[in-house]
Amino acid sequence: MVALPSEWQILGPFPIGTREQEFGADPLEAYGGFASLEYSTSNKYPSELATDGYVGWMTVRAEDGKIGPLEFPNIRCEMNGVEMNGVPFGWSIEQYQCWIRGYVDVAERAKFEIQVQGSSEFYIDRARYHGDAYSIGTTQHIATLDKGRHTIEIRLVHDVRIYGGGVAPPQCQCTVHLQQLNETNPVRIPQDVLLPSLLSGKGFAGSFGRVSVQNLSDTLVRVTSIQIKIFSNDSKELKSSSHMLSSDPIPIYSGQTRPVGIEFSVDSSIAKLDSVRVQVHCMIEGNQTEEIQKDLTVLGIDWNEEAFAYTFIDYDGTVHYAMAKKPQVLDANPDKPVILALHGSGLEASTRFWTDSLPVQKSSWIIFPTGRTSWGFDWHGPSTKNAFAALQSIAGQNEHRWRQITTGWDMAAALKTAEESSWTIGNVKQVLYIGHSNGGQGAWYIATHFPDTAIAVVAASGYIKIQDYVSYANWVSNAHVDPYTKGIMEMSIAEYNNDLHIPNMKGIPILPHTGADDDNVPPLHSRKLMRLLNENTHDPDLVKTSIVPGEKHWWDGVLRNDTVQEFIHRQLESSKAPVSGRYFSVVTTNPAGIGSVKGIQIEQLVIPYRLSKIHVFQHTSEGNLCQFQTLNVSAFTLTEYCTLDLRNGFMIDGTSFTGIEKPRGLFVRNKITGEWRNIPDRETWPVPNERSRWLYGSLHRMYDGTHPLRVVLPTMLDSTDEKAQFQHAALQIAHDWFLYGVGDSEIVEDHAVLERTELSRNDFVVTVYLGRPKQNQALTRLTSKRTNEIGFGEDPPSIQIDDQRYSAKGTGVLFLRPGFHSQELAIVVAGVDADGFNAALRLLPKQAGMMVPEWAVIGPEAKFKGLGGFLEAGYFDNNWRILRH
Incomplete structure (x- = not known):
């Protein structure tokens, strides 16, 4: 065993911007870097956060590796604008960084598991490790330490999105985990196995599982088999089968953790059980073949009383889960919309208060995706793909009557009434999007980037974009970077700017919803997006924000509010495709991150990453052609969502098209003449070495x-x-x-x-x-x-x-x-x-x-x-x- 230090050296605080630390931006590097600076009671370094402009060293006590919450003398937070009243820099001034140093003595060479929760980087003897910034708790590094003294140095950032803002003094903390490995096995299963919910009286809500395997050895190992055995409470083994999704052995590098997907089935007798015991058997091949076992208990739940977890294969082949809440009535209507509810930052999709925040609907299912983790990617990229995969997978499972859940047993047939036996999930291409906080921003994002799937949106307490939530204005870099380079960098996240993409939402019913006293995401965010929506439609009263007096960021009933529920019921009852009107626009800066808008999918830009638009004029008088006017677009597709009347022909930037009964496929602009042509077979485009x-x-x-x-x-x-x-x-x-x-x-x-x-x-x-x-x-x-x-x-x-x-x-x-x-x-x-x-x-x-x-x-x-x-x-x-x- 090794003892963590009870005293740690601290140097700071220094300024740092939101999401800036990976670019460097450490003022101490101007003096050789923290690693080269020795503890001193007299040496000080410039920092504008301090009252006299200088900060020095101090020490803090720690217990069980928990360092902080930190408080710094000589920092008048209220003068820097930390308190909410009269804030000169907003939350950005609360972003600070400091350095922490401690020493551990190792009695003999040994292998350790190491992690720092609350920090995104730390160093062991100057070797950099990536920490667990959000304290998710799913990863550990493996390191071998020689006999003697070792230095741990932690770069700790007070990230407002993690620790909150508007409280003086702003405090942050981290927890160091360092434990000698006593494992004799070459691999371990470091966290709980992912399995779907056990539905009481029915069986597992899915046939996929995930087992994370970490290689503790010094050499490559291969997972050759993962099987699960399922037992009743009286230890009677049920008939089951299981196998890895991969048909080939899975190589795991020394120290690496890989999520391994499995598929399983269980005998119909499981429908009689309210809980089961599961054994996971992992076979690995390295220097020798070994078997690792892990046990867990799965308790049954009543799907009539609470949301349940179902598992599916995500877009990248890994197994994930989403929560689902079944409606009051299971019916066979294939056209009923589905509700997709996006959680806030740091919240697990399975959290009971989140799944209870939306009441059961009459006939529409509610799906609560994870976004892959509790923090995810602000519902961008992988998180959005995960949400869409969760929708498609539950529809697919229902199509097969959930037969993959058990062997020779049909879940739908097990339901009591004839009406219930033919139920469907509904139309997963007609979705009502709901989100709160980060999920509210996510609802704005999906509605502006994938509007063809949206029948309506409820965006509760959602911010506009990350740069407006915790401003980037106070970056250390701003004093050193030229505007051109800064603009180049900002272009990389412009595709996530919801306000820039507002025109894509035209015709979609929207309910911005917020507490009047929200001190996390101020109502200004919702009101601004409302203004932009109404400006875009030239109707000042089209969208109105629901502002609830006296309420803050979250309150009991935030989504059960009468205004919210009336809006939801009205949209579910109508479930009509959004109406675009005679004029609409499609806007993007990056086609890679956007779906079709009114049936138009932009495929290629003339100048990548510059703003591009397609303006569409749909004339109603006979003989007038539909016109497409493009800006910075060199290729686009008309998709299945396109409802434009093009029977009389249409024009793209002056190029006429007639005689195309059902215009589909690809339209490409000639780079020399500027004329457009239709390419029905897109196998010929793009040409080799050209980007789409x-x-x-x-x-x-x-x-x-x-x-x-x-x-x-x-x-x-x-x-x-x-x-x-x-x-x-x-x-x-x-x-x-x-x-x-x-x-x-x-x-x-x-x-x-x-x-x-x-x-x-x-x-x-x-x-x-x-x-x-x-x-x-x-x-x-x-x-x-x-x-x-x-x-x-x-x-x-x-x-x-x-x-x-x-x-x-x-x-x-x-x-x-x-x-x-x-x-x-x-x-x-x-x-x-x-x-x-x-x-x-x-x-x-x-x-x-x-x-x-x-x-x-x-x-x-x-x-x-x-x-x-x-x-x-x-x-x-x-x-x-x-x-x-």
Whole structure:
């Protein structure tokens, strides 16, 4: 055993902006960095947060690794504007960072599990680990520590979104977990196994499960089999079968945790049980074949009384769950809408008070998706895909009468009445979206980006966008970065700006809903979006905000409010497709992150990441053609949602189309003449090496793959230290995707990378290549197939952008490029040295709101200047050339 220190050294606080720390932006780096500074009662460092402009060292006591809540002397928070009245900078001034140092003594060389909850980065003897910022509690790092003293250094950020705001003094805390591993097994199942709910008298609400397996050994292991056995309370084993979703053994790298999906079925006798005991048997193959066992108890629930969890295969092949609340009446109406309810930050979808916040509806099902975790990605990207997969999967399960739940037993047939035996979920393409707080923002996001699925929206206490929730205005970087570079970075998250995409919502009934005294998401957010909606329709009274006097951010009945329920019932009863009127617009900055709008799917932009629009004029008088006027659009599709009357023909920017009975397929603009043409068979478009929306970035797309995220290790290295560095980096990438999205990653060595030839049309693969081509054989092969304007030099190592060469120590590069396959997006992370590589590695986005474009060169000054230390950054055009704005 090892004892954590009872006393820790603290230095700070210093300013830091929302989502800024991954760019560096640490003022102490101007003085050599915290790791090089020794504790001193006299040394002080400049910080505008302090009354006299300087902060120094202090010590705090800790118990069981819990450090804080921290309070700093010499900080007059009210003068900085922390209190809500008269705030000069808003919550952004409450974002601060500090450093924490402690020492642990290890009696003998041993292996430990390590994690810091509440911090996104910490260091063991200067080796950087990615922490558990939200204290989700699902991950642990494995590290071997030699005999002797070891230094733990923690960079702690007071993130308002985690710790709250408007309270003086703002306080944050973290918890250090360090425990010697006494496991004798090479692997373990570190967290509860995911299984669907056991519905009393019916069976399991799904046939899929998830077992997370962590490799504790020093070598690669392969999971060859996972099986579950199910027992009644009297220990009688039920007849069941189970198998992994993967037909091949699953390799797990040393220290890595992978979520393994399983499928199972149970004999119909389970319908008589109110609880069962489950044994999980995991077979692994490494140096020897071993079996790991884990036991758990599953209690039955009454689906007439509470929401239940069902499991499904998500877009990337991992198994996830969503909660469902069945209606009062199960009927066979296939057209009834479904309600999708999006939770707030830090809230599990299974939390009882959340699933109870919406009353049971007469005939419409309510689905509560997870967004993949309690924090997710602000309902962007992976979270949105998860929500849509939850809808599609429950409809699919119902189509098959839930037969996959048990062997030879039909759930629907087990229901009592004849009317109930033919029930359906309804139309999952006709959805009423509801959300609260972050989920309220998510409801705005889905309605502005995927409006063709929305019959109506209730956005309760939802903010406009992250930059307006906790402002980016107080970033350390702002004092160092030029407006052009800052604009380039902001373009990477412009696709998530709900206000910019408001025109896409035209015709959708909206109810903004908020408490009048909300001190978390002020009513100003809802009122502003209401104003923009009404301006867009030129009707000042079209949408009105429901503002409840005396209520704050959350209150009992926030969604049971009479106004909310009357709105819901009215929209469910009408369940009509939104009416667009004779004029509407489609708006986006990135087709990769948006669905069809009024049946129009933008596929390609003339200048990627610039605002693009399609204005549609639907004339009613006979003989007048429907007209499409485009701005910065070079290709779009008319989808199944298109209800435009095009029988008399139509025009796109002056190009006439007639005689097309049911216009579908793709319309592409000639880049020379400007004329448009219809391509019914899109197999011929795009041409090789040309980008469509599938291969647009930004780097946030790294988690959108339909297969496990693949991380490729270099092996052409000069030393064992280099090898250890890259292995450690790969584990941090896999850690982040598992922690923040319960995502799966495959770590492979470069010589083992083969070109994929089996991809289907809907597949999308993301591969991360670590190191320069000289270090990474797979990257060498990839760059030999097609070069681009970002290259590498050796002797000395350098990064080449066009004719500009960067070779200074500490310089790194991160960029997208085409992969081996036409539906593969490659991400390259490299540096001229170890420091440069690590600087580039930090830029891989693991949380929503990080501003990372399609490529960036980061220099050593970023350590304290943040964005001001970026040497270049930008995007690619449709032919993978650097886009010159």
